Amino acid sequence: MEPHRGPPREGPPLSRARHDAAGEAPAVSVEHATKTWPNGTQALAAVDLTVRRGEFLTLLGPSGCGKSTLLHLIAGLIEPSSGSLAWWGKGFEATGEPGRRLAMVFQAPTLMPWARVDANVRLPLSLAHGDTADADRAVADALSLVGLADCARHWPRELSGGMQMRASIARALVTHPDLLLMDEPFGALDEFTRQRLDAELVSLWMARALTIVFVTHSIHEAVFLSTRVAVMGPRPGRLIDEIAIDEPHPRDESFRLSTRFAATAQRLSAAIARACGGEPAAHDAPVRASAS
Ligand SMILES: Nc1ncnc2c1ncn2[C@@H]1O[C@H](COP(=O)(O)OP(=O)(O)OP(=O)(O)O)[C@@H](O)[C@H]1O
Ligand SMILES: [Mg+2]
Numbered sequence: 001m002e003p004h005r006g007p008p009r010e011g012p013p014l015s016r017a018r019h020d021a022a023g024e025a026p027a028v029s030v031e032h033a034t035k036t037w038p039n040g041t042q043a044l045a046a047v048d049l050t051v052r053r054g055e056f057l058t059l060l061g062p063s064g065c066g067k068s069t070l071l072h073l074i075a076g077l078i079e080p081s082s083g084s085l086a087w088w089g090k091g092f093e094a095t096g097e098p099g100r101r102l103a104m105v106f107q108a109p110t111l112m113p114w115a116r117v118d119a120n121v122r123l124p125l126s127l128a129h130g131d132t133a134d135a136d137r138a139v140a141d142a143l144s145l146v147g148l149a150d151c152a153r154h155w156p157r158e159l160s161g162g163m164q165m166r167a168s169i170a171r172a173l174v175t176h177p178d179l180l181l182m183d184e185p186f187g188a189l190d191e192f193t194r195q196r197l198d199a200e201l202v203s204l205w206m207a208r209a210l211t212i213v214f215v216t217h218s219i220h221e222a223v224f225l226s227t228r229v230a231v232m233g234p235r236p237g238r239l240i241d242e243i244a245i246d247e248p249h250p251r252d253e254s255f256r257l258s259t260r261f262a263a264t265a266q267r268l269s270a271a272i273a274r275a276c277g278g279e280p281a282a283h284d285a286p287v288r289a290s291a292s
Contacts, residue, residue: 025089027051027179027211028074033083035069042236043069046083049230049239051179051213056205056249058214058226060268062276066237067215068183074213075104075181088178102179103172107187109164111156111171118143118152121171128175142170145204162193169201173208180205182214186221198225202250219272223264224251231268233275241271 028051035044044066051057051074059067072078073085076092084091088101103124111120118139125135143149146166148159156164165185172180182201186194198221205212216222222229223245231241245264247255255261 024053025086027053027088028213029086030070030073031084031086033070033073033080033085035066035073035078036081044073044080045236045238047237047239051211053178053211054209056202056212056214056225056227058216058222058229059232060216060219060222060229061232061237061272062234063217064237065232065234065275067232069237070232071104071181071183071213071215075102077104101177102181103175103177104181105165105168105172105183105185107184109156109161109168111164111167113156115156116152117148117154117156117159117167120156120167121174123171124175138174138176139170142174143167145173145207146170146200161189162197165189165197166200169204173204176208177210179211179213182212184215184217187217194221195224199250201225206249219265219268220256222268223261224256229268231271231275233272240275243267243271 028049030047030049030051032046032048033044034042034046036042047070049070059070061067069078073080076085076087111117112123115123121139121142122135125132125138140149140152143152146169148163148166148170151159151163151167156167159167169185186197189197201212202225204210214222214225226245227249229243229245230239231243232238233240243264247260
């Protein structure tokens with residue numbers, strides 16, 4: 001998605017962010033943020049969350065627990081009903097448009113079918129600054145980063161699902177965001193493609209020194225990708241646990257097969273089961289089932 005760059009919205013005052021030990025403000029700080037939709041659904045009870053610069057933070061939880069709502073708050077796409085957010089230490093109005101520094105990738109690739117791949121990737125540049133002389137280079141770099149250099153003149157319909165998602169990621173990266181927000185980007189893909197794209201995403205995260213907030217239902221995906229996992233529970237949506245995954249990146253197949261991987265997955269599974277009031281879920285698929 002193109003970065004959000006709408007005008008500051010009316011809403012509760014935005015507080016000052018806490019700073020880390022080095023005196024640097026975190027990428028995002030969410031303080032006591034709640035969200036109740038107009039129909040009365042309380043999507044989020046008070047959430048406190050700090051997204052540190054450079055981390056790969058995953059929001060993990062069953063369907064309906066408010067993951068997308070929280071991600072959209074972090075994107076500045078919606079306002080909290082109460083509480084506050086700050087981006088790099090500043091409120092929305094004071095940031096000089098946080099949207100310029102963040103980009104979002106949705107579950108569906110959302111490519112414009114009538115535009116070729118390179119035109120799709122160029123869209124945020126066109127919207128933001130007009131087409132500058134550097135745009136061609138930026139589009140080519142972004143396509144090359146995601147392995148689609150040879151597909152620039154293709155139509156979206158000529159790409160596989162995984163390739164379309166790569167194009168969507170290229171479109172998000174073309175503005176060189178500091179913060180990449182991803183809402184189940186690989187959820188619709190087969191397991192093989194998902195694992196490949198997970199590994200590619202970690203490479204991008206390392207190469208571009210990105211901060212990533214990633215949403216998934218998949219415990220295995222969360223363990224493989226993240227430096228930290230924030231576990232969410234439903235009714236109302238809330239954060240219930242936080243687990244750091246102290247395993248060096250890039251991670252490989254041997255990590256997936258390790259007892260450390262299994263133990264971390266089990267711990268996450270147990271946290272979600274507690275939040276849902278049930279038994280620990282077997283990894284992945286039953287997590288969604290436990291919420292329904
Ligand atoms: N625009 C909206 N209006 C009213 N209710 C909404 C709206 N968007 C979400 N909700 C409700 O808010 C709650 C949280 O929804 P959200 O989409 O954040 O969950 P989620 O964890 O992302 O779920 P999933 O894993 O299925 O995508 C749900 O009860 C949902 O029905
Ligand atoms: Mg969602």
